[in-house]
Amino acid sequence: MPKRTIQSFQVEWLQVLDEHGNCDEELRPPLSDKEIQKLYEYMVLARILDEKSFKLQREGRLGTYASILGQEAAQVGSAFALQPSDWMFPSFREAGASVVRGLPLRMILQYWSGDERGSQIPEGQNDFPITIPVGTHIPIAAGAAWAAKMKGDNIAVMAYLGDGATSKGDFHEGLNFAGVFSLPVVFLCQNNQWAISVPLSRQTRSKTLAQKAIAYGFDGIQVDGNDVFAVYQAANEAVKRARSGGGPTLIECVTYRMGDHTTADDASRYRKEEDVQEWRKKDPIDRLKKYMAARGLWDEAYEQRVTAAAREQVEVAVTEEEAVPPPDPRDMFRYTFAELTDELKGQMEHFLGGDGRVRL
């Protein structure tokens, strides 16, 4: 009579490009030179936008901002696997992924400047606005995936989340739904080791986040999140599996939040500079640069061109954003429902000074 093993599970780790730029060509995804350069250019653009946003905040020209420094590969590599017809659900720290998706840079700045119009995603672009309550977009993404499946649309949905988000009930419920209904959705977790000041060890006792997929009966994989090839490879496989009816995947990108949590945070209160230093050596852009240089895809002139173009793009976006007239306060009311209710009409009129006061 048995005490016997009835289930076995493995969690795999994928790294293609190590921190010195050494690449396992067998594992390397079949990207063209152009595509590799594109990955690099997106990462550079993401970083320059990030640096600029940080500076603007410090100058009082932007509100609270959440830096993506260090997470460029995780974001760019994963978003690069998406088609425009796929849907993307960001958390709140996805400027890099949004850049790849083609969200106008101006809108990214506009959002962080405290203007809802930054979330008015252009028609035809299947990106959801930023979600602030951690993890709550996960079931929504699953629902969109379910709708796509019902409609027979051949698309995948990608939902971004952090290590902290894995503790929320909505993570569990969303992934569980995705498993039960075998939905075309990829959960892209950027394990950057921190949820504000709370380290991963306080978020879970599990050794990996990838293994959480076991609870839902689908695959999880852990990848080097600073290796854009590994991220792209895993994301691409998962997205294809999703589109072809193979169901969901959880991808854990092991990375590090190099900056403060947001511009409102001071990470030196709770973590040591040495720990951050360790991760500087693993910089995702540096290692791709080394690889490209060795392959002849990168030289100083190229670097100059790429950074200059990125700077230019960012500067234009800043100028554009700062030229946008302030939002119309009537927008508070207008978008509450498809049609303004009598009640809201009354409140708006009162606000506008129906009884003699003018507030605009």
Add this chain to the structure above:
Amino acid sequence: MPKRTIQSFQVEWLQVLDEHGNCDEELRPPLSDKEIQKLYEYMVLARILDEKSFKLQREGRLGTYASILGQEAAQVGSAFALQPSDWMFPSFREAGASVVRGLPLRMILQYWSGDERGSQIPEGQNDFPITIPVGTHIPIAAGAAWAAKMKGDNIAVMAYLGDGATSKGDFHEGLNFAGVFSLPVVFLCQNNQWAISVPLSRQTRSKTLAQKAIAYGFDGIQVDGNDVFAVYQAANEAVKRARSGGGPTLIECVTYRMGDHTTADDASRYRKEEDVQEWRKKDPIDRLKKYMAARGLWDEAYEQRVTAAAREQVEVAVTEEEAVPPPDPRDMFRYTFAELTDELKGQMEHFLGGDGRVRL
């Protein structure tokens, strides 16, 4: 450069006593003959109470009732592993476990008759009242375990839950907390295959519920839930581990809800009688009876004694319960806070007819 396995997990299955009463004596927990008889007697009492409750409901003498038929071993075997100093958090289908814990049978009936006094657990008995919102007691149990740990109390907490409960966010958040803080708590899941009409396959895509523990970095085990020895063995190990600082365990008892979900349900709408028949052969009481008979611990005279005593106990409880005067409507107000607020005093007085009306 690696694509390599970094984590491996196994889920084990434990059965000690098969459905024919064959026992693996090596695996059998070291219970005395008296204790084995005690297990049997508790199961018989639980079943007789259950049958009576069902009948009372049909006669209009009890409100909606949730039968435990078929789950006696899972409940009795697990609760038997607890000390009085341990804490127990039932879901809503734990009459069997409550019997073992020594909750006056009268109170079990009183609860299902729609009287809060059935939840006024006797002082000194560390049982939580029944929780109706599925799974929501799980974090509360974790919190009690945390408090016990902080206070240095050498106890374990056992929280009961069903297969349906594993889909709730609170299951996830509660087990995750238990893992992170290595809390002395045992999660005892009775996988009875159904959540009302929703079968297990709609609850999760995972092959076992036990494997969900992997997500939280602690052990899960699947046991034959109709085998009281296996359940006791797993529970006892887990409880001891908890008390000695070894952290939480998830135990999945594979069993079957033989009856309707509650007296308000009609299971024939959604499941086939054949499926139920299959499980009748696995009856937890029958198989222990067979084993005991073979060991000389059971004969007809013993059976008569045991059932007669159980019937008597249940009848006394029914009589007691039905003799209890109806609750005082003032109780609605009295227990809202430690002290009646002025507001509630006013409402109670109004209710009592302060302005001339008498309602009592």
Add this chain to the structure above:
Amino acid sequence: MAKLTMVEAINLALKQEMERDPSVVVLGEDVGKNGGVFRVTQGLYEQFGDARVADTPLSESAIVGVAIGMAVYGLRPVAEIQFEGFIYAAMEQLISHASRIRTRSRGRYYCPLVLRMPYGGGIRAPEHHSESNEALLVHTPGLKVVAPSTPYEAKGLLVSAIRDPDPVIFMEPKRVYRAIKEEVPEEEYSIPLGQSRIVTEGRDVTVISWGAMLQATLKAAALMGERGIRSEVIDLRSLSPLDDETIIESVKKTRRAVIVHEAPRTCGLGAELVARINEKALLYLEAPVERVTGFDTVMPLPKLEQHYLPNAERVVEAMDRVLNF
């Protein structure tokens, strides 16, 4: 015309809307083969199949979250929360997403979701199965909240709710589910959201209620009628937005008002109605508006529930108070 219960009327509305519009889908716990614990979705699974009538895992937050995703993607989900007492887990999805996706995205995305849930007491149900939590939802900007009071009303309002481009919480008074039958047309009709209904015209006192409380209210009005008091009974129907016009016009006429609801008194919807009457008709009032409500206590288990729930007697007493102030 067939006489239907409210359960049957809602079922018919669902069936017809699903036939009309392939983007209407139903999801929730036990809504499939079992046809819902109250049989409201009976037959839909058989007619429309598993893809459009989906039993879900036991996850209220995800039921709402997933339905939001479906709605955003272009479907018209009708999700069920099995009992109102289990909606709290879904509050984050409702408040933080359903209600504000339109305004957050400045109109790019919106959320045509219907969330059905039985609510209210009086059927001797277990704890959490008898709550009346409309105020939490009415206080949430961006949600519409509807509570039908009769079978006819239920069908017409549900049709409007399903066709509405914004999230609508559809609160079904479970005590009425099978308590009354009414002629309900097989043909399509709809009742616009946002409008209350004058059930009986009268000049002496306005009595406002909704859902199951309408029955107690009408009974009280009849009792008062025997004493020559002509009550204007208003079925609120739309709890959000409120139909101020109907309410205020009536109070201006009767100069006296009583509000009846099951929910706890403090911060219940009754308070808002009093506030609006205060704001728009203060000088008309001959007496303080009376609230007949549940108490500020937890809804008790069955043995005490009849003491908690407003009944005709308590409504009559309140009417007496406003009439004899």
Add this chain to the structure above:
Amino acid sequence: MAKLTMVEAINLALKQEMERDPSVVVLGEDVGKNGGVFRVTQGLYEQFGDARVADTPLSESAIVGVAIGMAVYGLRPVAEIQFEGFIYAAMEQLISHASRIRTRSRGRYYCPLVLRMPYGGGIRAPEHHSESNEALLVHTPGLKVVAPSTPYEAKGLLVSAIRDPDPVIFMEPKRVYRAIKEEVPEEEYSIPLGQSRIVTEGRDVTVISWGAMLQATLKAAALMGERGIRSEVIDLRSLSPLDDETIIESVKKTRRAVIVHEAPRTCGLGAELVARINEKALLYLEAPVERVTGFDTVMPLPKLEQHYLPNAERVVEAMDRVLNF
């Protein structure tokens, strides 16, 4: 006596209560080494260690659920929800358990839990970081709800909240956190729950507010004072239970009332106050009670928030309306 900010005053109360009573423990996101995102728990981790000042996983529902379990087991947990906009996930634990364990178990178990949360707008924070959702909590029987308005008040009320045998939601107006300093005694004192406070006495009009809105209210009262209007400003303090006596006495004296809150208007706590004034002082009123509130829209992002939040100007206008009715 030291002049402290509200953050410092709350911190001091926590420290002293933890010193006094070893069963007081603090838990929440970032409350440990980081000292809380607003630094309210600063230094506690260093003084009391990891066991009594615990950073938790990012799980609002479990933070409350676990704290309930601790409270039931005999501790006095003070849990933090980082921003009020994240409390919705914990509503099920609050409504279905914290508020009713005492009554469910008829007194066998109870829940001396304090849930601290910063609330309200005006600090240019992201979405969900500026909400004012007290009405949801006040509508829940079995919860006490407190909102201090100044540093002195915060310390005294928090001490009472921690010592209270029932669950108390302690809503901290984050806009006030560092905006004002006040003398706060180092010595132990407490302010009883359930009592409002008359901040300025006056005979012409009663103005009721709480939390951060008290500042705008006082400013308005000062402006009106320049015009010879003597306002009676009431700091509500205890949002549940309400202190009817103080409010009603004042309104009976002034015959005019204005209520100021940040939350959306419909079904906000203001409505309840109007309803109580209506019930207990209708005949004294010279004008409809005015509500100066947030709109029934989602609290906007920073670029529009100043349009949403009541300010002194809007309060003055409302006072003018009740005075010139």
